[in-house]
Every structure is written in structure tokens, then in C-alpha cells.
Amino acid sequence: MPPLPAPEFRPAFRPRTPTPEQPVRVAVVGTGGWGEQHARVFADRTDTELVGVVGRDVTRARARADAYRTDAYTDVDAMLDTAQPDLVTVCLPNEEHFAPTLHLIERGVPLLVEKPLVFDLTEADALLDAAAERDLFVAIDLNHRYAEPVQRLKAAIDAGDLGALVFATWRFGGEPNLGGSRHANLIETQVHGLDMLEQLCGPIASVMAQPFDGTHPGTVTTLAVALEFASGAVGTLLGTYDSSYAYPGTHLLEVNGTEGRGLVEDTVRRLTLSRAGDDVARVWQAGYFDDEARDFHGTFDRYVDDLLRALRAGGPPPVPAEAGRRALQVAHAIIRSGDEGVRVTVGTASQA
Known part of the structure; x- marks a missing residue:
């Protein structure tokens, strides 16, 4: 939609707060x-x-x-x-x-x-x-926050099942969704990874990026990023538009701690929780009647459940717009790192 022209004066729209009985x-x-x-x-x-x-x-x-x-x-x-x-x-x-x-x-x-x-x-x-x-x-x-494996992994981390976090890995990508920005892959698609890694591992403190634009010169279609978390843990992010969503293992999220490891495959497909030194792992994957849990689009339906509860209660959004601003802040640090070939400090959410 093109930028809207300056509108004629209109009074502020005053929506109602629906009662529990009202849609x-x-x-x-x-x-x-x-x-x-x-x-x-x-x-x-x-x-x-x-x-x-x-x-x-x-x-x-x-x-x-x-x-x-x-x-x-x-x-x-x-x-x-x-x-x-x-x-x-x-x-x-x-x-x-x-x-x-x-x-x-x-x-x-x-x-x-x-x-x-x-x-x-x-x-x-x-x-x-x-x-x-x-x-x-x-x-x-x-909406990736609302995938069943991701929510179970976060609960395990919060419960201390993985011990002190040491490293995390995010890999995600497929066919290109090119736009006007040379950083569409990072800002439009890997925003999920930046948000998810901070949700699970805490704030990202610094980044060091290696961009690739060999398939579409001038547009960064693949990038590898080394991450440092404020906790001292380290991580990696590999985001690509030079792959295919048809490949198995399109998405992989691993969080490794001193006591165990959590592995999420394809966002909604499977969670494997392992304990250090134990050959037997616990696995979650959707059962026969759990079609909703294996449906990626169902993560949006779950998010809407929380969103409507918050709206009706007059409370803050479950995922406020500030989360989008924070992911963009980390993305801009990654862009600067790739452009200048240096490690870049991200800063807190209140710092640009």
C-alpha cells in the first residue's frame, strides 16, 4: 500500500473495550x-x-x-x-x-x-x-514464540533443566522473498531468530557478521553471525534465501547448557530434550489427534488467543511492538558489522 496522503482532520477513533459476551x-x-x-x-x-x-x-x-x-x-x-x-x-x-x-x-x-x-x-x-x-x-x-516445541523448550530452560546456558544455534531459510532492501532476509525473515534467541537466552550483547551476496549481487541473501549474549553464552545465526523450504531441516534451533540440550526441528515438528551423559532423550512431537500443534499457521491462532485476552482485559499486548523494534536494533548492529568487518556492541533495548 503506497504512503497515505495527509488526511483531512478526523477526530481520534475511539474503539470500545468488548465485554466477555461481545465478539x-x-x-x-x-x-x-x-x-x-x-x-x-x-x-x-x-x-x-x-x-x-x-x-x-x-x-x-x-x-x-x-x-x-x-x-x-x-x-x-x-x-x-x-x-x-x-x-x-x-x-x-x-x-x-x-x-x-x-x-x-x-x-x-x-x-x-x-x-x-x-x-x-x-x-x-x-x-x-x-x-x-x-x-x-x-x-x-x-508467532514462532507460540510453537509447542518452542514453548516447551523455554519452560525447560526456565526450570533449570539445561543448567547454565553455554551456546545456542539458529538456522533458518528457504526460497528468496526479495524486496527493495538489500537486507530483506535479515530484517524480514531472521527477525524470528533474533527475537527467539533473546527470548530463550537473554539479551544479545554483541554481534560479528559475515554476509554473502553472490547469488543476487548487492543483496545479502545469506549471512552467518557470531553472537555474544549478556550472560556470557555464545551463539550463531545462519539465515539464508539461498536454500529451499522443501528441504528437511529447514529450521533448526539448538540451546545447549551445562546440564542438557534442547533441539527444535522445523519450528513445530519436534523437540528433543537431552541430559548430559544420558543416551536416552525425551521427545515431543504432535500425536495422532494433535493436528493443530503440528500446523505452523496454528502458531498464529495460538498467539491470537493471548492477544484477545490482553485486549479484553485492557492490558499490554503479549508481544508488544517494542519487540519488533528490539529485533530491528539487533539487525542494524549485524548490518554494521557486515559492512565494516568488525564486532559491534548491540546495547540495551533503550539504546539505538
Whole structure:
């Protein structure tokens, strides 16, 4: 969606806080692939009502709205004024989030924004500042957190089952999703790894990156990053657009401690927990009737459960937009490291 022109003055949108008996009214901005996942979730739930789909192309917007039994719009303000949603989700092309998101924040509507938040730290800060001025609920979709193996691994780490953490490894990637930025792989796709590694292992303190642009000169399609965590643990991240999602082991997450190891395969497929010196491991993988747990898109459904609870309670989002800003901060440190060939200190979440 192109940047929106300066709108005529409109009063701040004042959404209601739904009671437990009322469905949450949701509108989706965007008609792409993940926009369809958003439309699916909010159309199918019994505790939500999909009240509109907004797209820049009227034919696509109508087709998506018809498929999910709602109304189509090509103007965000017209949708807000007519549909009166309690929540708007933003599912636009990755590098076109800023202007529409800022506009929605200025209208005062609670938001769920697809990752990445934006590509530029100054824009991220502008969005967060505008939301803070309005005490506005703004969440970001980092749904990998909600995979069953990941949640079980975090519980094991928090319980001390792995002992003191020593190292962690993240590997993820497949076919390219190239955009205008030479760092799309890092900022759009590996955002999940940056967020996940910090969720499991604590803050990343410094990074040393080795980029590769041999398949698309000028665009970093693969990169290897050496990580130092604030705890003293170390790690690696390998992110690529030079592989295939058809390959087994597309995603691998390993966390190794003094007492054991956790290994997550393909995000939702399997978790293996091992104890040091023990040949017998504990394995979780979805059982016969657990189709939801093995479905990657189901991680978004699980996230929405938490999101709606927080929205109804008037509390903070389960994954606030600040998490997207933090991942972007780490990504920019990685970019600088790759450009300059030096190790770069990341700093705390409050430091750019």
C-alpha cells in the first residue's frame, strides 16, 4: 500500500473495550498471503467478527472479503468510520508498513502489525512514540514464540533443566522473498531468530557478521553471525534465501547448557530434550489427534488467543511492538558489522 496522503482532520477513533459476551470486531488491512491468514483466523473464531478487509486493489479486496464473508474497502478511514473495529491488523508488503501504521495509530485504533515492524529505526521510534502518547495497544506478530516445541523448550530452560546456558544455534531459510532492501532476509525473515534467541537466552550483547551476496549481487541473501549474549553464552545465526523450504531441516534451533540440550526441528515438528551423559532423550512431537500443534499457521491462532485476552482485559499486548523494534536494533548492529568487518556492541533495548 503506497504512503497515505495527509488526511483531512478526523477526530481520534475511539474503539470500545468488548465485554466477555461481545465478539471482538476486527478489520484486516492487506490482501496478501499473511493477510489471508489474518482474515481466516478472525472470520472463523466464535469470539471475533471480521468486519472488513482493506486493499488498494478493489478486485482483490472484494474477492478476499467475499471469501471470508465480510465487507471490502479501499480506504482505511472509510473502513474505520463505517465498520467501527475494536482491533485492526496490518498485513502489508514488508517495506510499506510505516505510513499506514502511523496513520492508524494517529486515529487511535488498537493494532496488530505483521513483522517486521519497519526497516528503519527512526521510523520504529516514531511509531512507538506516537503509540505511547495515546497509551495505545500495538502488538507485533512474532508467532514462532507460540510453537509447542518452542514453548516447551523455554519452560525447560526456565526450570533449570539445561543448567547454565553455554551456546545456542539458529538456522533458518528457504526460497528468496526479495524486496527493495538489500537486507530483506535479515530484517524480514531472521527477525524470528533474533527475537527467539533473546527470548530463550537473554539479551544479545554483541554481534560479528559475515554476509554473502553472490547469488543476487548487492543483496545479502545469506549471512552467518557470531553472537555474544549478556550472560556470557555464545551463539550463531545462519539465515539464508539461498536454500529451499522443501528441504528437511529447514529450521533448526539448538540451546545447549551445562546440564542438557534442547533441539527444535522445523519450528513445530519436534523437540528433543537431552541430559548430559544420558543416551536416552525425551521427545515431543504432535500425536495422532494433535493436528493443530503440528500446523505452523496454528502458531498464529495460538498467539491470537493471548492477544484477545490482553485486549479484553485492557492490558499490554503479549508481544508488544517494542519487540519488533528490539529485533530491528539487533539487525542494524549485524548490518554494521557486515559492512565494516568488525564486532559491534548491540546495547540495551533503550539504546539505538
